[in-house]
Amino acid sequence: VKQVGGIGEFELIRLLTSDSVYDERTIVGVGDDCSVYEITKGNYILSTCDMLVEDVHFSRKWASGFFIGCKSIASSLSDIAAMGGKPLFALTSIALPSATPVEFAQDVYIGIRSICRDYHVAVLGGDTVRSPDKVVIDIAMIGECPHGKYILRSGAKAGDAIVVTGALGDSAAGLELLNGNISECDTERRSHLVEAHLAPEPRSREGLFLAQHFELHSMIDVSDGLAGDLRHICEMSGVGARIWSDKIPLSQSLEQMCRAAAFDPLQFALSGGEDYELLFTLDPNELDRLRKQWYDEFDVPLSHIGEIDGAAGVIRLVSADNQERPLTALSFDHFGPRHSKPGL
Amino acid sequence: VKQVGGIGEFELIRLLTSDSVYDERTIVGVGDDCSVYEITKGNYILSTCDMLVEDVHFSRKWASGFFIGCKSIASSLSDIAAMGGKPLFALTSIALPSATPVEFAQDVYIGIRSICRDYHVAVLGGDTVRSPDKVVIDIAMIGECPHGKYILRSGAKAGDAIVVTGALGDSAAGLELLNGNISECDTERRSHLVEAHLAPEPRSREGLFLAQHFELHSMIDVSDGLAGDLRHICEMSGVGARIWSDKIPLSQSLEQMCRAAAFDPLQFALSGGEDYELLFTLDPNELDRLRKQWYDEFDVPLSHIGEIDGAAGVIRLVSADNQERPLTALSFDHFGPRHSKPGL
Numbered sequence: 001v002k003q004v005g006g007i008g009e010f011e012l013i014r015l016l017t018s019d020s021v022y023d024e025r026t027i028v029g030v031g032d033d034c035s036v037y038e039i040t041k042g043n044y045i046l047s048t049c050d051m052l053v054e055d056v057h058f059s060r061k062w063a064s065g066f067f068i069g070c071k072s073i074a075s076s077l078s079d080i081a082a083m084g085g086k087p088l089f090a091l092t093s094i095a096l097p098s099a100t101p102v103e104f105a106q107d108v109y110i111g112i113r114s115i116c117r118d119y120h121v122a123v124l125g126g127d128t129v130r131s132p133d134k135v136v137i138d139i140a141m142i143g144e145c146p147h148g149k150y151i152l153r154s155g156a157k158a159g160d161a162i163v164v165t166g167a168l169g170d171s172a173a174g175l176e177l178l179n180g181n182i183s184e185c186d187t188e189r190r191s192h193l194v195e196a197h198l199a200p201e202p203r204s205r206e207g208l209f210l211a212q213h214f215e216l217h218s219m220i221d222v223s224d225g226l227a228g229d230l231r232h233i234c235e236m237s238g239v240g241a242r243i244w245s246d247k248i249p250l251s252q253s254l255e256q257m258c259r260a261a262a263f264d265p266l267q268f269a270l271s272g273g274e275d276y277e278l279l280f281t282l283d284p285n286e287l288d289r290l291r292k293q294w295y296d297e298f299d300v301p302l303s304h305i306g307e308i309d310g311a312a313g314v315i316r317l318v319s320a321d322n323q324e325r326p327l328t329a330l331s332f333d334h335f336g337p338r339h340s341k342p343g344l
Numbered sequence: 345v346k347q348v349g350g351i352g353e354f355e356l357i358r359l360l361t362s363d364s365v366y367d368e369r370t371i372v373g374v375g376d377d378c379s380v381y382e383i384t385k386g387n388y389i390l391s392t393c394d395m396l397v398e399d400v401h402f403s404r405k406w407a408s409g410f411f412i413g414c415k416s417i418a419s420s421l422s423d424i425a426a427m428g429g430k431p432l433f434a435l436t437s438i439a440l441p442s443a444t445p446v447e448f449a450q451d452v453y454i455g456i457r458s459i460c461r462d463y464h465v466a467v468l469g470g471d472t473v474r475s476p477d478k479v480v481i482d483i484a485m486i487g488e489c490p491h492g493k494y495i496l497r498s499g500a501k502a503g504d505a506i507v508v509t510g511a512l513g514d515s516a517a518g519l520e521l522l523n524g525n526i527s528e529c530d531t532e533r534r535s536h537l538v539e540a541h542l543a544p545e546p547r548s549r550e551g552l553f554l555a556q557h558f559e560l561h562s563m564i565d566v567s568d569g570l571a572g573d574l575r576h577i578c579e580m581s582g583v584g585a586r587i588w589s590d591k592i593p594l595s596q597s598l599e600q601m602c603r604a605a606a607f608d609p610l611q612f613a614l615s616g617g618e619d620y621e622l623l624f625t626l627d628p629n630e631l632d633r634l635r636k637q638w639y640d641e642f643d644v645p646l647s648h649i650g651e652i653d654g655a656a657g658v659i660r661l662v663s664a665d666n667q668e669r670p671l672t673a674l675s676f677d678h679f680g681p682r683h684s685k686p687g688l
Contacts, residue, residue, distance in 0.1 A: 004449055005442025005474075013472050015446065016453045021460045021467040026433070035468035037433055039488070040384045049484055051437040051471045089370070089381055093395040093482045098349025102359065105348055109360045116365045123365040124379035127395045127482070128357050130349075134476055138437045140393055140484030144383070 031236070032153050033082040033221060034143065044150060045088075046143040048079035054134040062178040065104040067198040068137070069111020075223060076141035077119055077202035078276040082221035084151040084211020085143035087204060089122040093138040095131035108137070119204050149211050151280070156218040156237035160281035160308040163290070165203055166300050167251040168226055169265055170196035172272020173258075184261040189253040196251075200276045206298060207278055213293060219280035227270040227327050229279055230315060240311035243327060246320040249303040270317075270327070281308055375580070376497050377426040377565060378487065388494060389432075390487040392423035398478040406522040409448040411542040412481070413455020419567060420485035421463055421546035422620040426565035428495040428555025429487035431548060433466040437482040439475035452481065463548050493555050495624070500562040500581035504625035504652035507634070509547055510644050511595040512570055513609055514540035516616020517602075528605040533597040540595075544620045550642060551622055557637060563624035571614040571671050573623055574659060584655035587671060590664040593647040614661075614671070625652055 004012055017030045027044060028036035034046035052058060052072050063071070073090065080087045092112055096105055116123050121141070174197030176182045177190055185193070202221075210216055218237055220229045226248065234241050250265050258265040282290070287304060294302050306318075315327040348356055361374045371388060372380035378390035396402060396416050407415070417434065424431045436456055440449055460467050465485070518541030520526045521534055529537070546565075554560055562581055564573045570592065578585050594609050602609040626634070631648060638646050650662075659671040 002446045003442060004440050004444045004446055007446065009472065012446070012449070016449060016472065017469070019454075019457060021457045021465070023433075023464065023466045026466050026468065029466075030469040035433075035435075037466070037468060037486075039389065039432075040387050043384050045383065045389075045486075047433070047435055047468055047484075047486070049435045049437045049470050049482070051439055051473050051480070051482060053439050053473055053475050053480070055476050056439075056474050088383075089367075089379075089391070091379075091391055091393045091484050093393045093484075095395055095397050095400075095480060096348050098347060100348045102346045102348055102351065102356070105356070105360060110363075113363060113365045120367065121365070122367045122370050122373075122381070124370065124381060124391055125361070125374040126393050128353065128360065129395050129397055130400050131397050131480075132399050132478055134478070136395070136397070136439060136475075136480045136482075138393070138395060138471070138480075138482035138484075140391075140435050140437075140482075142381075142389075142391070142486065 028152065033079040034085065036083070036150055042148065044145045044148070046080055046083050046085040046145065046150065047140065048076050049138060049140040050075040050079070051136065051138040053136050060135070063198055065107025066111040069108040070115050070199050072137045072139050073112055073115045074200045074202050074276055076139045077115070077121070077204055078221040078223060080141060080143035081202055081204045081207030082219050082278060083143070084149060084207050084216070084219065085145050086208050087119060087121045087141055087143045089124045089142055090116060091124055091140040092126035094126070095129050095136040097131050097133050097135065100135065147212050151211055151216045151219040153218055153220050153233050154236040156233050156239050156281040156308045158239055158308055158310040159284065160217050161284040161287055161304055162230070162241060162243065162279070162281050162306040162308060164222065164226070164249065164277055164279045164303050164305055165206055166275070166277040167249045167254070168222060168275050168277060169254050169268030169272045170251050171200060171274040172268045173254050174198070182257070182261050182263070185257045189257050192251065192253040193257065197274065200274060202276045203278045203300070206300065209297060210278070210280065214282055214286060214290060216280045216282050219278060222275040222277045222279050224273055225271040226279065230327070233279070233281065234313060234315055238312050240309050240314035241306055242309060242316045242318055243306035244318050247303055247305040249301055372496065377423040378429065380427070380494055386492065388489045388492070390424050390427050390429040390489065390494065391484065392420050393482060393484040394419040394423070395480065395482040397480050404479070407542055409451025410455040413452040414459050414543050416481040416483050417456055417459045418544045418546050418620055420483045421465070421548055422565040422567060424485060424487035425546055425548045425551030426563050426622060427487070428493060428551050428560070428563065429489050430552050431463060431465045431485055431487045433468045433486055434460060435468055435484040436470035438470070439473050439480040441475050441477050441479065444479065491556050495555055495560045495563040497562055497564050497577050498580040500577050500583050500625040500652045502583055502652055502654040503628065504561050505628040505631055505648055506574070506585060506587065506623070506625050506650040506652060508566065508570070508593060508621055508623045508647050508649055509550055510619070510621040511593045511598070512566060512619050512621060513598050513612030513616045514595050515544060515618040516612045517598050518542070526601070526605050526607070529601045533601050536595065536597040537601065541618065544618060546620045547622045547644070550644065553641060554622070554624065558626055558630060558634060560624045560626050563622060566619040566621045566623050568617055569615045570623065574671070577623070577625065578657060578659055582656050584653050584658035585650055586653060586660045586662055587650035588662050591647055591649040593645055
């Protein structure tokens, strides 16, 4: 009998969602960061949900209830941001083993509420049930498109500039540190990287700002690693891409830790998960205006890392000395056979 | 250290949700069947979510993937119906152990889609993740209030008639049969009761019809057993109630099974769970018009089972020979110490 662990996550999702149930108000169904639904004439709502399972997505060994709560909300906030939307409210379902300390459960909710307050998201209830042995949290989030616009993965065009916010790979490096797989790291760098994993800062204001002021052709959040998420854009847009390795934004903490531990920081950036940065493409003639308006508003760095071309499905990494190689780094796969990579 | 299994479900929910995060568009937050949110000026959306955990809410020993999928959707549909709303779309998150047969996972989705098609609900995606050992399904559902009206638990008034749809207790009896706790039951009754548990029929059309044509004062769905759910209405409305035991609707299958197995069918009706019938209160002068219009539209029975009075929090069960006793039957409690009752 074929088991879900024997086929890849994306193949499984394809099998499970092949027969869709949409109605005439479904604008975008399964397959983007959020679905889009026309809730009243001309008004779109975005929806997404994200499930976190103990010992798959987090461990009570290294994360407090508070941080688990924070982390559980981040992914949905990031999905709404990646559509250029504004998050409105969250629904929270949680399954708890009977032996869970009440204080832990309260801390999870304090973490959830704390992030929701920061991002002006209402918490409208959910479900609380018993679990035989693992904590499971599912967050559903609804957002709106205040300017009537939403950005899909599928609109990238040959010639587009590829831009990414923030720095990549810190979250995956933080996870390796938490798991004890890397020990060569001083305290200051360690806190920076671990915090990137435990308390990520989804780009909600940034996503909304981009959708409001620029004609983005495509956008996705970097949750599976740059290589995997860029591949989603390319596949859904029917294009290819070239990425310049020396332009991929890396934090000083990641570079210094990798130097000390003899790791390649690019591997974390390309294959790591849960960065919750925004990756988007737009007309390169817009770059100057983008940089100017962006830095008037935000401290977060913006990096022009490559360009879209017409070679459908072909993604190349170009090194500083102009060597090209196919970008084949693995994306975060929940079910695949490659369980040793960062992120799982 | 105090554990979640040591305090009741409702006390836990109170602790977890005591500090609410609402905004000015939150009309109803935590505590009713659904939350109500003003999505655009004068337009309300309903939202609810329900989590099902393997070996707590279902067992793969006695239910196919198809029925688990059906069952996972029922509770959310019923919550929307209990507000008098119309379900629009569902988001489905599922955690699967790696060793789960792919066919089982597909069957769950076929079950979900089958019910969603029947009820005209779009399935707009969700999340698919790995679980260490149990299947977990969380359904979030969004609905609308097409007539601008939604019915709360909190509006019951002294003098109201208490009315319930369908028959009560079948689902809980079906669960006992599935678990092998009762064997005295012929094949035909057994199928009826087991089907009530595995493939419940939430009262979506009925809930919408009631909200559209009648001034209901309060409504809830019977998911925790009549006693518990009536208590929710009484507590949230600050009223009491009297229920006539001989008016509580019981199916022939339940009565006959209980006669053969020497059980009290009322116990299933009062304390059983997951009936997904609607329990509501309204001005008794409306009963004649209600019955007439109802039976023009539906085959489902409607039972006038009691009346609301002013004695806040006091709920009495009145027997056929006019004996009164307090209605104290236990509600379904996910964490409480009473794990042997039907429903858990």
